[in-house]
Amino acid sequence: MTVSKRLLQHLPISHLPGLGDALAKKFNHLGIYTIRDLLLHLPLRYEDRSTYSPIAQIIIGEHTTVQGQIIKSEILFTKKRMLICTIRDESGIITLRFMNFYPNMQQNLATGKWVKAYGEVKKGKLYPEMIHPQIQVRDTPQAFTNLETEKYTPIYGATYGLTQTIIRKFIHLSLILLTRNPTEEIIPKQFIADFPSIEQALTILHEPPLDIDIASFEDSSHPAKKRLIFEELLAYQLSMQLLKSRNQSHLAIPMIVKNRFITPFLEALPFSPTRAQTRVVQEIWHDMALDKPMMRLVQGDVGSGKTLVAALAALNAVENDKQVVLMAPTEILAEQHYHNFTQWFTRLGLTINLLAGKLTAKQKRECYAKLESGETNILIGTHAVFVEQVKFAQLGLVIIDEQHRFGVDQRLTLWQKGIKDNRYPHQLIMTATPIPRTLTMTIYADLDISIIDELPPGRTPVTTVVLPNTRRDQVIERIEQACLTGKQIYWVCTLVEESEILSAQAAEVTYRELQQLLPNITVGLVHGKMKPQQKQQIMQAFKQGEIQLLIATTVIEVGVDVPNASLMIIENAERLGLSQLHQLRGRVGRGQATSHCVLMYQAPLSQVTKQRLNVMRDSNDGFVIAQKDLEIRGGGEILGTRQVGLADFRVVDLIRDQMLIHHIQKVAQYILKFQPDIALKFINSWLPERTKYINA
Ligand code: ADP
Ligand code: MG
Numbered sequence: 006m007t008v009s010k011r012l013l014q015h016l017p018i019s020h021l022p023g024l025g026d027a028l029a030k031k032f033n034h035l036g037i038y039t040i041r042d043l044l045l046h047l048p049l050r051y052e053d054r055s056t057y058s059p060i061a062q063i064i065i066g067e068h069t070t071v072q073g074q075i076i077k078s079e080i081l082f083t084k085k086r087m088l089i090c091t092i093r094d095e096s097g098i099i100t101l102r103f104m105n106f107y108p109n110m111q112q113n114l115a116t117g118k119w120v121k122a123y124g125e126v127k128k129g130k131l132y133p134e135m136i137h138p139q140i141q142v143r144d145t146p147q148a149f150t151n152l153e154t155e156k157y158t159p160i161y162g163a164t165y166g167l168t169q170t171i172i173r174k175f176i177h178l179s180l181i182l183l184t185r186n187p188t189e190e191i192i193p194k195q196f197i198a199d200f201p202s203i204e205q206a207l208t209i210l211h212e213p214p215l216d217i218d219i220a221s222f223e224d225s226s227h228p229a230k231k232r233l234i235f236e237e238l239l240a241y242q243l244s245m246q247l248l249k250s251r252n253q254s255h256l257a258i259p260m261i262v263k264n265r266f267i268t269p270f271l272e273a274l275p276f277s278p279t280r281a282q283t284r285v286v287q288e289i290w291h292d293m294a295l296d297k298p299m300m301r302l303v304q305g306d307v308g309s310g311k312t313l314v315a316a317l318a319a320l321n322a323v324e325n326d327k328q329v330v331l332m333a334p335t336e337i338l339a340e341q342h343y344h345n346f347t348q349w350f351t352r353l354g355l356t357i358n359l360l361a362g363k364l365t366a367k368q369k370r371e372c373y374a375k376l377e378s379g380e381t382n383i384l385i386g387t388h389a390v391f392v393e394q395v396k397f398a399q400l401g402l403v404i405i406d407e408q409h410r411f412g413v414d415q416r417l418t419l420w421q422k423g424i425k426d427n428r429y430p431h432q433l434i435m436t437a438t439p440i441p442r443t444l445t446m447t448i449y450a451d452l453d454i455s456i457i458d459e460l461p462p463g464r465t466p467v468t469t470v471v472l473p474n475t476r477r478d479q480v481i482e483r484i485e486q487a488c489l490t491g492k493q494i495y496w497v498c499t500l501v502e503e504s505e506i507l508s509a510q511a512a513e514v515t516y517r518e519l520q521q522l523l524p525n526i527t528v529g530l531v532h533g534k535m536k537p538q539q540k541q542q543i544m545q546a547f548k549q550g551e552i553q554l555l556i557a558t559t560v561i562e563v564g565v566d567v568p569n570a571s572l573m574i575i576e577n578a579e580r581l582g583l584s585q586l587h588q589l590r591g592r593v594g595r596g597q598a599t600s601h602c603v604l605m606y607q608a609p610l611s612q613v614t615k616q617r618l619n620v621m622r623d624s625n626d627g628f629v630i631a632q633k634d635l636e637i638r639g640g641g642e643i644l645g646t647r648q649v650g651l652a653d654f655r656v657v658d659l660i661r662d663q664m665l666i667h668h669i670q671k672v673a674q675y676i677l678k679f680q681p682d683i684a685l686k687f688i689n690s691w692l693p694e695r696t697k698y699i700n701a
Pocket of ligand 1: 437
């Protein structure tokens with residue numbers, strides 16, 4: 006039986022012996038559904054547990070391995086039952102403490118046995134201790150020399166209820182399965198001659214022997230890592246190029262500017278479009294007038310006025326009796342667009358609807374009905390616009406704001422909703438992610454690109470200062486003064502972990518603290534865990550000046566527009582990436598007043614982090630910042646593209662791997678030209694979802 010052709014694709018993890026429904030659900034939490042997903046769940050890092058330190062030499066706070074003989078093992082009945090196990094080597098003594106233990110664990114850890122324990126060293130009463138270390142128990146010290154210790158121990162991204170041991174076990178089983186069912190090689194040989202096979206590459210990456218230079222995994226110079234990067238990037242390139250060429254063969258409804266709504270709209274607008282906005286709008290209108298679907302990306306720095314560009318594209322579709330859907334990544338942003346569009350367009354007699362989570366079931370049904378009957382001209386929403394009930398009478402234009410928050414496949418799903426009588430809607434995609442052009446052209450290889458390279462007039466650049474947390478009190482004093490002069494302020498709380506719950510809690514603590522310290526100031530709080538309606542109320546109150554100081558998590562990062570806010574404080578700014586900081590800072594400096602941004606950090610800072618914060622201080626230009634970011638990262642600090650919020654790769658980090666892009670583009674061109682039949686098969690092994698859009 007051939008289990009499957011490439012990478013065991015489509016084979017569900019439940020095929021692995023011992024992996025039942027409950028465990029499968031936990032793996033699903035990590036986005037792992039198939040054995041292929043599991044195999045591509047690469048370790049976050051590796052630990053060398055083969056050697057151990059003499060107990061006398063361990064340092065409090067470090068993660069290390071010790072090995073010794075058990076001299077005492079007892080259960081203590083304090084508040085909670087605890088198993089305490091004392092072990093000794095030639096140099097000293099350490100205690101191991103277990104709060105949760107199995108009934109037979111004390112027997113297993115009987116006096117006289119030998120233990121190898123790995124964990125964080127804590128200060129104990131008499132001896133240093135480890136709490137819940139990972140342990141191996143043997144009858145003699147010689148018995149420890151086994152296979153496991155000749156390899157690095159991989160550490161995986163885990164989730165509640167999935168231990169490292171379980172993940173390792175099933176990955177190991179998957180590797181065995183993969184080795185028995187080797188991946189079919191379909192790439193022309195000349196391109197992969199320098200690489201190991203997929204099976205070898207994955208085995209090395211999951212279970213590296215100790216003689217491997219782990220750094221070569223991280224900087225992706227190791228052939229095993231390169232093999233996977235090559236595959237994933239090639240699949241991505243091929244899929245984008247095929248999407249683009251297939252798109253050329255689709256038909257769209259040509260939309261020619263009639264100026265029925267556009268002229269009165271522009272006349273009523275309190276400002277005129279910038280030259281850059283006008284140019285980009287012309288490019289869009291030109292595309293929309295063709296009978297091929299537009300696929301255009303508008304890239305413009307924060308505050309460059311992308312909403313107006315979207316509005317002018319939307320009006321063109323409406324003038325041509327077609328519907329428009331605008332999708333935003335957050336409720337706050339969708340509501341803000343809804344607010345703007347309603348203000349701008351209601352007097353033109355247009356119907357704008359918001360499909361938000363806060364609607365009741367009845368309101369949603371009404372919304373769906375209006376869409377289907379064609380009453381709605383423009384629909385604005387978040388992911389909610391994906392649901393099956395959303396059916397358009399005649400969708401003509403799909404606009405996606407802040408595209409980096411969505412995957413390519415999400416964008417394409419929405420697009421397909423609009424196919425009618427074999428006519429495809431036009432697509433307009435907007436992003437503020439300031440990334441260098443080569444990367445833009447890779448990530449958005451299926452799109453034509455327009456750039457808004459000018460900010461509206463009258464903006465004063467934001468002055469940025471970098472301060473240590475020790476000066477927090479002074480910053481708070483400054484807030485008080487600023488509020489007295491009528492300024493509005495954002496205070497952004499950041500957290501190391503990407504957890505909405507923890508961030509919300511941290512923001513709440515700061516909120517209460519600042520409320521107490523600043524009794525004369527109206528303080529508000531907004532975070533991702535609030536109900537949409539609550540969030541909207543707070544943002545509205547802030548916009549109207551009722552709230553002076555807004556404590557926020559990074560939920561305000563994308564698109565929020567409150568021109569009167571002119572001071573932003575970002576706590577623990579060192580935790581955020583430069584592009585995220587730039588997005589956040591873009592929330593101020595939108596009005597006439599001079600704006601300030603205070604980046605507070607927790608000392609001590611590494612050299613690289615210091616450099617990065619200084620880049621923020623010295624520049625307000627997204628492209629300059631992005632370029633510097635790349636240069637600094639080149640120096641070693643490697644962040645995933647995921648963190649920058651670009652594309653949904655599993656192995657590839659576009660920033661780290663950019664030197665491979667050119668070569669892979671060439672390979673993609675070769676394949677499409679000489680062996681087009683393998684392209685789809687190959688894409689299907691890496692991006693199974695995407696093939697259906699290519700075949701559409
Ligand atoms: P972004 O590109 O970040 O989405 P927005 O569309 O939110 O930017 O615009 C930022 C601010 O600039 C808004 O307050 C908007 O009204 C204003 N704005 C946009 N275009 C112009 C213009 N041509 N002249 C003056 N102000 C403008
Ligand atoms: Mg915007």
